[in-house]
Amino acid sequence: MEFRHLGRSGLMVSEISYGNWITHGSQVEEDAARACVHAALDEGVTTFDTADVYAGTRAEEVLGRALEGVRRESLEIFTKVYWPTGTGPNDRGLSRKHIMESVNGSLRRLRTDYVDLYQAHRFDVETPLEETLRAFDDLVRQGKVLYVGVSEWTADQIARALKIADEMGFDRLVSNQPQYSMLWRVIEAEVVPLCEKEGLSQIVWSPIAQGVLTGKYLPGRPAPAGSRATDPTGSGFIGRMLDDELLRRVQELKPIAADLGLTMAQLAVAWVLRNPNVSSAIVGATRPEQVRDNVKASGVRLDDETMRRIDEVLGDVVERDPAKTVSPAKRP
Structure with a gap:
């Protein structure tokens, strides 16, 4: 496993x-979840990402139990x-009230005294940005959060x-967590140039495009049983990618991966890295x-010719x- 700095932070x-x-x-x-977490640890993964809303807060609980007994200083928990995360009007958004209550809930579920990175999961148009950033800064001062991101x-x-x-002397953001893959490159035009200039980095989700870039979804064929496309909790994100022409192009990436001795998934992850x-x-x-x-994609460096072949396909x-973003215009 190789490691990189998060933004300009240490x-x-x-x-x-x-x-x-x-x-x-x-x-x-949960047994399968624990096995996956420990496989990640065995392979050198130290960074674990979750959110309070995942599985209605249950995902944090499962991760907390799976990491119990692991040396905390060896982990980065996001x-x-x-x-x-509730039915009340203040159980959402980025108000000071919700942030302060949510971080305490997350710490309890994750069984830890602090999180390494606390992220604003979306932008909240109904809360003053100064309020959100001051709350984040206070959490850093309290030691409950080490770094903040979005x-x-x-x-x-x-x-x-x-x-x-x-202007206000708050801790700066160190990272952004966007969707990014060979198929979804919307951050390249504006977000990445700004972040490079300002010292933020990207922690990207869906580098394999919800499994599409593994090549398991075939044009003109139904989605494999048990795949993410058949799961109602995730099918909304993957649905826009299940286009026959797109799936046909993805199949044409297989020779490129084979030439490099990589699986399709490894090629996709190496591409974002x-x-x-x-x-x-x-x-x-x-x-x-x-x-x-x-995890075998760590350390793989794709050359310019490989990148050209991928773009050509x-x-x-x-x-x-x-302009294409998953960010909502307002709070749900």
Whole structure:
């Protein structure tokens, strides 16, 4: 396993992070989840990403139990706040009230005294940005949070936050967590250039495009039983990629992976790690062998010719429009 700095901070993270978005607490049983976590640890993964909203807070609980007994100083545990975790009007968003209550809930579920990175899961248009950033800064001062970041924010939103932090003397953001893959490159136009200039890095989710880039989804064929496309908790994200022409192009990547001695998944993860602004690629798994396969992408460096071949195959099925974002216009 290789490691990279998170932004301009001194924190090192593993190139491959383990994430439990729709697996722990919902898609797989706890024994399988624990096996996946320990497979990641065995392979040198030290960075684990979750969120309070995943599986209705259960994902944090499962991860906390799975990591129990592991030396805390050897781990980087990331979680997030924003989405509803209750039915009340203050059980959501980035208000000071919700942030303070949510971090305490996350720490309790994760069985830890602090999280290494606390992330604003989306931008909250209904809360003053100064309020959110002051709450984050207070958590850093309290020692409950070591670093702060965001997830799926636009370049303009990140720039505004950095300006306020500089003016008010708050700890600066160190990272953004966007969707990024060969097929989804919307951060390249605006977010990455801003982050490179300002010292933030990307912790990317869905580098394998929800499994599409493994090649297991075939054009004109139904999705394999038990795959993410058949799971209602994750099918909404993958549905837009199940286009026959896109799937046909993905199949044409197989010879490129084979020439390099890589699996399709390893090629996809290595592709995002070639971007110098990416600190870590988040992978999920339902079986330990998936973890062991994906982590082999760490240390793989794709050359210019390989990148050219990939672009030639994918052509116009790649999404590059920075206006395309999963961020909501307002709180749910």
